[in-house]
Amino acid sequence: MNIVETPVPFPRIAIIGPGLLGGSIALALRERSPQTVVTMWARRSDAVAAAEKIAHFASTEIGDVVADADLVILCVPIGAMRALAKALAPFLKPSALVTDVGSVKAPVVSELAPVLGSQFIGSHPMAGSEQAGLEAARADLFQNAACLVTPDSSDPVATDTVSAFWTALGCRVFSLSPAGHDQAVAWVSHLPHLTAAALVDLVATKNADALRLCGNGFRDTTRVAAGPAEMWTGIALANREPLQTAVEAMIEKLGEIAKLLAANDPDAMNRFLSAAQCAREQL
């Protein structure tokens, strides 16, 4: 079988922010598309030194980093995106596209569209981990990960080109509206994060001794809660309306489960757990 790899559709790519995702994009490009010129921006000069090891050029001067780029990727916390978009906009080539890796899309699109116009197309590669920073970056982070591209008023050709970029990095690309994205990730990412954090916080408070007994089940169920608190605070609050709906639905579902326990009803409990088992096995 011949595997035809999608080529990276941009000759020059600027990565804004040398964290886990920015660093992993640089490493993936070096491995999959060594002819692509990668530039990186970092806020601090010690981070520039680290970025220089994986990019062709790195600097704290954002104009120098984006001036020749065909694609600019914002890989910073969502709260920092607007100021950086404003800072880089005057240096962009008219043909350049800008995307991001933020975990929430409607607020990001509504903040960046006025600054970057139709040059901006939001993306969300769902490939993080509980680790953070350039040290944790890996060339294969995007392999088989879902990447959600969220065109709004964006040009369809530009959207296709950004999608092709993520495909070239190994992602399975899906297209959703920004609001549809935020609904979906509230359920499959943000609610699971808050639930994991609630579980670990609860056990630490109510029965801390039990933590030394925990097995792989507890470890897996709560792994994401070790993710960077500040980043997740920004994500949760930026997506607070869909997330509040999801948290309230979870409270209701747990209320139903408490009733099943109180009723001591094996048939009803088995129906609930069988439905969950079946849904989980289909993943």
Add this chain to the structure above:
Amino acid sequence: MNIVETPVPFPRIAIIGPGLLGGSIALALRERSPQTVVTMWARRSDAVAAAEKIAHFASTEIGDVVADADLVILCVPIGAMRALAKALAPFLKPSALVTDVGSVKAPVVSELAPVLGSQFIGSHPMAGSEQAGLEAARADLFQNAACLVTPDSSDPVATDTVSAFWTALGCRVFSLSPAGHDQAVAWVSHLPHLTAAALVDLVATKNADALRLCGNGFRDTTRVAAGPAEMWTGIALANREPLQTAVEAMIEKLGEIAKLLAANDPDAMNRFLSAAQCAREQL
């Protein structure tokens, strides 16, 4: 460094039930203590045929399986233990000990103590997986797993010997009262299972399309929900009082989180997520 392995303190061991745990004990003994004679009981004759491949002797006749055993291990669902204990009791050597691998201890101890007296000491090796059955059995299943031994009116020497058996299989052994055990596992095992099942059931109901987008976070957070529904129904209902307390505490905690979202308060949300991050990193 010389690693001194704990020897298996029983020359003959009978395993009642050839599932994931029973099969894994047999495989672990064959690897770590080939001189130990292992017998296995199975309900069905096709299961006896499979058990014969990993034990020295297997049968559907429980008397033949336990007659010469120095340790008998009940590896069946908790609902089936009492009837099997009654069936095997008349064949036990007076010096034999009996333990089990059930996930709930107070109900098991109160059911088996009248049948087996001080010959019974409850155990709970916390080494399952979402898989089940002999096909999933592994010799290293117990390596580094916590095993909770729950002496009640049991003889201290017998308790030490059962503990030494689990240590010989690679477990980290802890001793708790049956009630203390049930409290602890309600928090670190049973609540996480119900929470994972609630999450996957909720997403399948509310936004099934989002399931195809899910990343490793959702997969890990919900992995345990793929465990056998019938077994988990038995566990949840046998431990329903401590578990109801835990589910209600989880509902209260999620209610606090919903308030943090509604208040859009980054400092309070960050305090909550930082505490959870810190607790999870300490695991």
